[in-house]
Amino acid sequence: MTTCPFCGLDPYEYVDVGVGCVPVAVNCCHFGPALFDDRSEDQSWRKWAECAAEAVSGIKDKDERMAKADEILFGELEYRSWNERHDATQGTSK
Ligand SMILES: [Zn+2]
Numbered sequence: 158m159t160t161c162p163f164c165g166l167d168p169y170e171y172v173d174v175g176v177g178c179v180p181v182a183v184n185c186c187h188f189g190p191a192l193f194d195d196r197s198e199d200q201s202w203r204k205w206a207e208c209a210a211e212a213v214s215g216i217k218d219k220d221e222r223m224a225k226a227d228e229i230l231f232g233e234l235e236y237r238s239w240n241e242r243h244d245a246t247q248g249t250s251k
Contacts, residue, residue, distance in 0.1 A: 161193070163186055165222075188209070192210060208229075212225065
């Protein structure tokens with residue numbers, strides 16, 4: 158069984174296809190899809206999620222782990238939106 162490093166649950170939702178259960182969706186917490194969904198179009202989020210997973214791996218309490226991961230996520234979102242604004246300014250100045 159796979160375990161989500163953030164919430165500690167099995168990230169996959171399974172469907173019985175007759176010959177056994179197959180994972181059809183990632184359905185554990187809001188960090189799960191970034192780490193476990195192979196169909197995710199933005200692979201940079203997987204890199205981020207791997208780093209974040211490592212950062213919270215030492216925290217035993219689930220709520221603390223999620224809070225820490227949220228903190229890291231906010232930092233990343235701020236960084237990304239800054240980059241986007243920065244790129245937009247660069248684009249128009251040409
Ligand atoms: Zn999870």
